[in-house]
Amino acid sequence: MTRERLYLFDTTLRDGQQTPGVDFSLEDKILIAKMLDTLGVDYVEGGYPGANPTDTEFFAKKRTAKAKFTAFGMTKRAGRSVANDPGMQGLLQAEADAICYVAKAWDFHVEVALGCSNEENLEGIGDSVIAAAQAGREPLVDCEHFFDGYKANRAYALTCARTALEAGARWVVLCDTNGGTLPDEVERIVADVEKIVPGDRLGIHAHNDTGQAVANSLAAVRAGARQIQGTLNGIGERCGNADLVTLIPTLMLKPDYADKYETAITQDGLAHLTHVSRTFDEMLNRAPNRQAPYVGSSAFATKAGIHASAILKEPETYEHVPPEKVGNRRRVMVSDQAGKSNLIAELHRFGMAIDKADPRLDGLLADIKDREAEGYAYEGADASLELLARRRLDKVPEFFAVEGFSVNVERRFNAVGELITHSEAVVKVNVGGERRMSVAEGNGPVNALDLALRKDLGDLNAMIDDLELVDYKVRILNGGTEAITRVLIESRDAAGHRWFTVGVSSNIIDASFEALLDAITYKLLKGSTGEPMTAAAE
């Protein structure tokens, strides 16, 4: 039986950017686009070229290999031609495969927000779609406030959708912009629209204001829509967008959908979903939701209790899908077995072959568990995990030994009465039996420490000349009686490799120093052995 194709449209970098506290840098956007492309979504909507410098630069070149790189913007303004609308021109010049226009579909908004006539709005939709197609871009139209518009003026909402379709929009996307529509309404309204816009040209963009964005997306699919828009981990304005991380496994593993539809995500892509979700949370500097469907660390955790033996014998009777399908793992509190096979898979990824029966594996697993209990998180710090594993199972040379360091932060008024803060670090290291002492000033204590540490490592300096710290994140964990600080550092080299390291301590400087040491040691290890940087992302 041939299955119908469902298209996944990711808007993490555009609608997800509306999340309070989320502001992606250009570097973040490049990394996330790559991650989404590898995962296998069909469209990556990157932002709003022309609206801000970051998005304009992001669209200076195509950022995806497979997924359609999509620019977002408004339809042509009333009273202007496409050629005379600077917003449209910015959009048409962006290096994108597709352009997704946002269009008003509710007559009330046309009047209040656009201040133009209903006809002018329709003309804007039609002309914009044609302009995109003429520029060689695939046109899409997001019909904003579609469901509220439909309830207020069904005829006009449908005319907007028909206008987009007839002008040549590849997809007409129905947006539940306020997020208040319920699944049965979505199903009914999408089925009605489907009489005008064929399902394979119809999309759904749901918000989570009633906690049902995923359910609404599935309702739209049942009614005929074949494109789903959503974000990683459901980020987005207010209560967020439809969570692709929940939708993808539902579509691929639940027979009601999996038997009828296929997506571009492979089983291998699905098996990386947990990793993608947690890496994304680390990038946002927030703790992953333990209870997230499919990918949360508690999603397949069972407290054995009186059912211990039954769970151990037949764990699948307690699980709705096999956790390894989504790259998660079973956690039955009385068994280590699942953790071990997961660890072996990680070690394979690092290029380390180890037999399942090797007793050192138990030691390493115990080590990781102890450290995780102390506050370490290796989901987002692959390079530190690889170092830990190699120290136990392989060997890591001691390239240098730090004998001690001191950091001084001074806040004072300078000669002209300005308040200044001055940071200086002194590091004593032993490199190949030779003692060296370096002093450096930085714009903060960690920066000063980093500069001092790397200032003079003798011959080793040649191997780390191109090392650059690109991100530094601090999280305070409330464990037991004292607050623990976890520092996550992202480093990069000239070849474009990026790797993540972690440090944990009750002292922020100590935690930072530990993550810095791992970052440098990882680079030295790979430089000295010539092995590929398997823990690093390209």
Ligand SMILES: [Zn+2]
């Ligand atoms: Zn939205």
